[in-house]
Amino acid sequence: xxxxxxxxxxxxxxxxxxxxxxxxxxxxxxxxxxxxxxxxxxxxxxxxxxxxxxxxxxxxxxxxxxxxxxxxxxxxxxxxxxxxxxxxxxxxxxxxxxxxxxxxxxxxxxxx
Amino acid sequence: xxxxxxxxxxxxxxxxxxxxxxxxxxxxxxxxxxxxxxxxxxxxxxxxxxxxxxxxxxxxxxxxxxxxxxxxxxxxxxxxxxxxxxxxxxxxxxxxxxxxxxxxxxxxxxxxxxx
Numbered sequence: 001x002x003x004x005x006x007x008x009x010x011x012x013x014x015x016x017x018x019x020x021x022x023x024x025x026x027x028x029x030x031x032x033x034x035x036x037x038x039x040x041x042x043x044x045x046x047x048x049x050x051x052x053x054x055x056x057x058x059x060x061x062x063x064x065x066x067x068x069x070x071x072x073x074x075x076x077x078x079x080x081x082x083x084x085x086x087x088x089x090x091x092x093x094x095x096x097x098x099x100x101x102x103x104x105x106x107x108x109x110x111x112x
Numbered sequence: 113x114x115x116x117x118x119x120x121x122x123x124x125x126x127x128x129x130x131x132x133x134x135x136x137x138x139x140x141x142x143x144x145x146x147x148x149x150x151x152x153x154x155x156x157x158x159x160x161x162x163x164x165x166x167x168x169x170x171x172x173x174x175x176x177x178x179x180x181x182x183x184x185x186x187x188x189x190x191x192x193x194x195x196x197x198x199x200x201x202x203x204x205x206x207x208x209x210x211x212x213x214x215x216x217x218x219x220x221x222x223x224x225x226x227x
Contacts, residue, residue, distance in 0.1 A: 042221065
């Protein structure tokens with residue numbers, strides 16, 4: 001059963017605007033949430049993470065928001081750039097565990 | 113920088129062949145993972161290993177086996193390749209599960225086509 005869900009397979013945003021990628025999870029035991037970015041024919045690369053004790057983490061143009069009561073997190077990219085066009089995977093884990101639980105990904109297209 | 117390398121970027125094999133996918137990491141990570149990525153299905157965990165000679169099944173282990181004889185190397189084996197194993201295979205590594213966020217570092221992937 002999918003514990004991490006990304007319900008939007010794709011998103012298209014104009015350059016300079018905000019991109020908001022959403023992720024829902026079902027396991028209240030998750031301790032950390034991570035976002036990965038993946039270009040075609042490359043491996044995913046780590047983008048940003050957030051601990052379950054925080055509700056916001058910011059790194060440059062990227063901000064992740066966590067709403068524990070709703071079991072929801074979102075990644076905001078401001079301003080969006082054409083180079084941000086990629087597939088974004090949401091992932092979650094428990095500190096006591098080994099493996100990450102990944103969502104199915106959202107393909108972001110930033111148009112000029 | 114952590115480096116995870118995979119032996120081949122592209123591989124074409126025939127149905128029934130035995131296929132070996134190799135992965136090497138250079139950061140002395142305890143954990144290593146094999147995923148496959150398919151359109152609309154995201155990353156699915158095949159097997160992982162938390163120590164030399166230790167292995168655990170992931171979500172979709174059927175048709176695969178793994179080998180970890182040395183800490184830095186984790187091999188994925190397709191005993192008898194089938195067309196439904198055509199996919200992008202991704203290897204990853206991470207520190208033992210006390211790292212701040214258990215970030216996994218991925219290799220570039222191997223695009224396997226089984227004819």
